[in-house]
Every structure is written in C-alpha cells, then in structure tokens.
Amino acid sequence: MxxxxxxxxxPNATPDATVAAERRLHPMSWLFVLVQQLKQFVLPLVALLxxxxxxxxxxxxxxxxxxxxxxxxxxxxxxxxxxxxDRLVVRSGLFERSLRVxxxxxxxxxxxxxxxxxxxxxxxxxRLESAGGSKPEAQMRVLKLDDALALEAxxxxxxxxxxxxxxxxxxxxxxALPFGEIVRLxxxxxxxxxxxxxxxxxxxxxxQRAVLNTxxxxxxxxxxxxxxHHFGLAQYVVSALAVVLFxxxxxxxxxxxxxxxxxxxxxxxxxxxxxxxxRGLLARWRTSASRRxxxxxxxxxxxxxxxLKRRSLDVDTAVAEEQQQQRALxxxxxxxxxxxCDALIEHLLPRAGWxxxxxxxxxxxxxxxxxxxATPVVAAITIAASWRVGAWGLLVLAWLPWAAFVAHRRARRxxxxxxxxxxxxxxxxxxxxxxxAELDKLQALQLTRSPLDRRCGTATLHLDxxxxxxxxxxxxxxxxxxxxxxxxxxxxSRTLARRPLCW
Numbered sequence: 001m002x003x004x005x006x007x008x009x010x011p012n013a014t015p016d017a018t019v020a021a022e023r024r025l026h027p028m029s030w031l032f033v034l035v036q037q038l039k040q041f042v043l044p045l046v047a048l049l050x051x052x053x054x055x056x057x058x059x060x061x062x063x064x065x066x067x068x069x070x071x072x073x074x075x076x077x078x079x080x081x082x083x084x085x086d087r088l089v090v091r092s093g094l095f096e097r098s099l100r101v102x103x104x105x106x107x108x109x110x111x112x113x114x115x116x117x118x119x120x121x122x123x124x125x126x127r128l129e130s131a132g133g134s135k136p137e138a139q140m141r142v143l144k145l146d147d148a149l150a151l152e153a154x155x156x157x158x159x160x161x162x163x164x165x166x167x168x169x170x171x172x173x174x175x176a177l178p179f180g181e182i183v184r185l186x187x188x189x190x191x192x193x194x195x196x197x198x199x200x201x202x203x204x205x206x207x208q209r210a211v212l213n214t215x216x217x218x219x220x221x222x223x224x225x226x227x228x229h230h231f232g233l234a235q236y237v238v239s240a241l242a243v244v245l246f247x248x249x250x251x252x253x254x255x256x257x258x259x260x261x262x263x264x265x266x267x268x269x270x271x272x273x274x275x276x277x278x279r280g281l282l283a284r285w286r287t288s289a290s291r292r293x294x295x296x297x298x299x300x301x302x303x304x305x306x307x308l309k310r311r312s313l314d315v316d317t318a319v320a321e322e323q324q325q326q327r328a329l330x331x332x333x334x335x336x337x338x339x340x341c342d343a344l345i346e347h348l349l350p351r352a353g354w355x356x357x358x359x360x361x362x363x364x365x366x367x368x369x370x371x372x373x374a375t376p377v378v379a380a381i382t383i384a385a386s387w388r389v390g391a392w393g394l395l396v397l398a399w400l401p402w403a404a405f406v407a408h409r410r411a412r413r414x415x416x417x418x419x420x421x422x423x424x425x426x427x428x429x430x431x432x433x434x435x436x437a438e439l440d441k442l443q444a445l446q447l448t449r450s451p452l453d454r455r456c457g458t459a460t461l462h463l464d465x466x467x468x469x470x471x472x473x474x475x476x477x478x479x480x481x482x483x484x485x486x487x488x489x490x491x492x493s494r495t496l497a498r499r500p501l502c503w
Contacts, residue, residue: 022082022091026123029142030072035117036141037068081140083154088128090138102137106130108293108318109329110152114145114284124148124286128155152288156274171269171276174344175333182263185335186256188304193251195258268332275348277329289329291348292502293317295441295465298472299341299434311341318466349422349438357417357424366479367411369452371403378403406430416477418488420495423463425477435475439495440502441465447489449482459485463492 080091088107090100109129118124123142130137143151177185186192264281276288296316305311313333332348333341345354378399385393409429417424424436446462453459461477480488 022080023147025076025079025140026121026142026144026147027076028121028123030069030076032117032123032125032142033075034068034072037072038065079140081138088138088151088154100138102128104155107137107155109287109289110155112148112152112286114280114286116282118142119282119284126151152286156271156288171271173267173269174275174347175266175268175336175340177263177266177334181335182259182266183256184308184310185263186259187252188302188308188310188335189255189259191258191262192254196251196254263334266334275329275332277331287329289317294348296435296437296472296475297345297349299345299436301338301432303430305335309337310335311338312336313341313344314472316465316472352422352436352438353419354422357419357422359415359417359426362411362414362416362477362479363458363481364408364411364414366456366458367404367407369456369479370407370410371400372452374403375400411479414479416480418492423475423492425475427473433473435473437463437465437475438502439492440499442492442496443501445489445492445496447485453482457482461485461489 074094075092078092078094082089086104088102088104090098090102092098092100107128107130109127111127111129113125113127114123121142122145124145125142126138126140126148127136128138140148261281261283263279265284266279267277269276269278273291274288275291276286278284278286294315295318298314298316300312300314301310311333312331312335314331315329317329333344336344342355345352378396382393382396385396387393406429410427413426413429413432415426417426420439422436422438423442424434426432426434442463443466444462444464446464447459448462449459456479458479459482461480463475463477465475477485477488
C-alpha cells in the first residue's frame, strides 16, 4: 500500500474553523453494513424462512431483509466526517443527530481492515481507537482505500498540513516475513488445534447425539477392520501411534494454512515514531500505533521455537477493551530469530540497554512453591482414579517427580533486571518468556506477602501497566527476599514520583 494524497482542509481554514469539506462514506458502504447486519440475523432469518413455510408469515424474512437494507442506506445518507485542524469531526443521524469531535492526539490505534469483498471494491473499514473507550472512537464502514490511508496519515501527523503529510519520508521496513518464516510460524503455533477444538465444541452444543453417533460409527469401523485382520497388541500400538501422528501432522498442516491466511505479506514498518503492521492473504489488516503508546513488551520462546531457533515479540498498547485488543497493534514479530528480536528491541528502546541488562537470579530454593498449587489437584485425581480403577490409579502420582524437575528448572531461570529506564522479568523453562516495561509506563506498584512469603521471608512485587491483554504474562517479581523487595520497591517508587506517566 502507498500513501495517497491526503484529505485536504478548506482553503484558508484555521484550526478553529468550520469542518473541512465534509465527506460521505463510500457509495457502496451500505452494502457492507448490510452484510455485517445479516451476519447477526442470518440464523433467525433462516429459521423463519424454513419453519415459517405453510403459514401466512412466510414473507417476514424478506421484510426483515428489506428493513435492514433501509437502515443501511439511512446510515450512508446521514453519516459525514471531516477534518478541522487537529481533530476529526463525525456527524451522524437525522432526527436524533450526533456530533462527535475526536482530537487526533487522543487516537491511540488506527486499524484498517480489508476482507476479500473489500478488496474487490477497493475499500477498507477504518477503526479509530483510544485507550479508555469501551468501543472505537469512530468506526467507518467503509471508505475508499485511498481515503482510508489518507485519514491514517492525518492521524499520524495529528492533522498537519497537506504539504507536510505529502513530504513525509518513506516507511522504513523493520521486519518482513517471507514464505519460509510463515511456514515456521504455522509449525510453532497451535492455531489449527484451537480452531478444531472450537468447531468441535460448537458442534457438540448443536447436536451431541450426532457427535456420539459419528464417534461410534468410526470406532466400529476401526475395530471391525482390526478384527478382520486379526491385529495383535503390537499392531494395535502401531496403529494408535499412526493415528496420533496423522492427527498431529494434519493439525500442523492446518496451522500452516491459517498462518498463511493471517500473516501473508507481513510487514512491520516505521514512519517517524509510528509503527505500522500489514498482514493477510484474503482479508488484509493494516494497524498502526505510536511507539509511545506501547506499555509493555513480551518476548516468548517455546520448545518448537528453540528447535527452529526462533522467538516472538509482542507488545501491549494502551487499548483497554479485550475486543479492541484483538485489533490493536500487538505482534511486532510473530516469529523471528533471537538476533532479529533483540535488534528490534534495541532499535525501539535505545535507552533500555536490553543486551547489557544485569540479570539478578531469584532464590532457586523456592522451587517447591511452584509445585505446591497443583499438589491438591493431583491428590484429588489420584483418589478418584484409585476409587475407579483400584491400585492403577496411583500411577497419577508419577506426575509429581516430573513436576518437581520442571519446577527446579523454572526456579533456576527466574530472574529480574532493572536500570534507570526499564524493568524486566524472566520466567519459564518449557515455555519461556521475558516480560519488561519502561519505568515511565508503570502506573502502580504493589508489594504483597502471602502466608508462605512470610514463612519464607520473601515478597512479590507487582508492576501494573495499561492495556495488558488477557494472554499476556504478569509483570511481577516473585520470591524476592524481603529486604531486596523493599529496597527495589522504594527505588522504583522514588523514580515514579519524579517522572510523569507516559500514556
């Protein structure tokens, strides 16, 4: 995508002048609004059409569609937007009129979405989002692609003059994912398993009987085939392993396909201090946010990541609602080499000194506290299994030595690092992560001590930032000796008191 000529303000307009040349949505916007509404009502309409046959109300589905068409056209004819200085003005409604003035400085994230249908018509859906809102500040369905990109440029420059926007430098590419990297991303991700599990749960909710009948039929066929060929124990084991291997390969292949659909053409670029991500094969996403809106960072490394010598880098931006988090700028590097991830961090956080951080190990003697929460669950499962199958249920206890080994490894890797600009935490062994944030982005500190902490002479320091996603690990330092925890808490408190919060 290239940035076209920006939306031009009225001649001789001042920042306090009337709204610049108001614009309508794309002439076909009503069609996309209609499609979106039909997605919400498709099941009731189909039910009315199918089960309403034979009575006098069989035209109600068509009447419902007609009403949605009228509402879609109504929105097109009553929706206007324009630019006045450093703010966007949105007007909507006819009988109940709404005027919304949105300063560009308040907009934290600009998201452009193009479905396959959008790309056919050369349009895009635009969402302008702030940090504290429960819904987008403005949602435009739909704009001509050139107008959408021009509006994004205006937000990036906070309504600067047309000449300033037109003369901006070319976007610098920080990271691009070729086909091979996307295949690796599909291999390390579990998207295929998640989608299959969600589809299975949906089918079970609709018809449990159909699922049971399907499993029964497949099981009878498999065991009948094995019985006809007189399979022995070894053949059953080999067959079971083959089925499991086939399922794993199929799910990984599905994950690769989903990765290609979602991340084809992935490009992370930078213009000034604003980052932009473009991705997608059929549906195309383009989302951008200012670097100063990034609140926290997460560097991840799973087992397959290590085998492929890759990592991923995510960020949390100041977009509060979970629904908006799905559209916010989040993945700076879905997959990349450790050197590439470190280079990104060094480039975007030059003062943090990421590669020179002095990591302070946490006491490894607290490994048993990592196993303790799961011990009652194992005991309950062991009792239930023993009651059900007798002494064989005691095999569940074999999990405890493995859990203790994993806890030892996790405890040895737990560490934290802090300097004048950033604080970082390192945790995990099987699934590793590094969680860090600039001190200017910390909103609150909390020092807590559980009964076990008081018994062991330790404490936990919680560090809160804005916009943390539900899947993001907590930014906390656990198992700190109490004297060290109090000293770190006092030092960070003094730093936060002197510095303004960078939102």
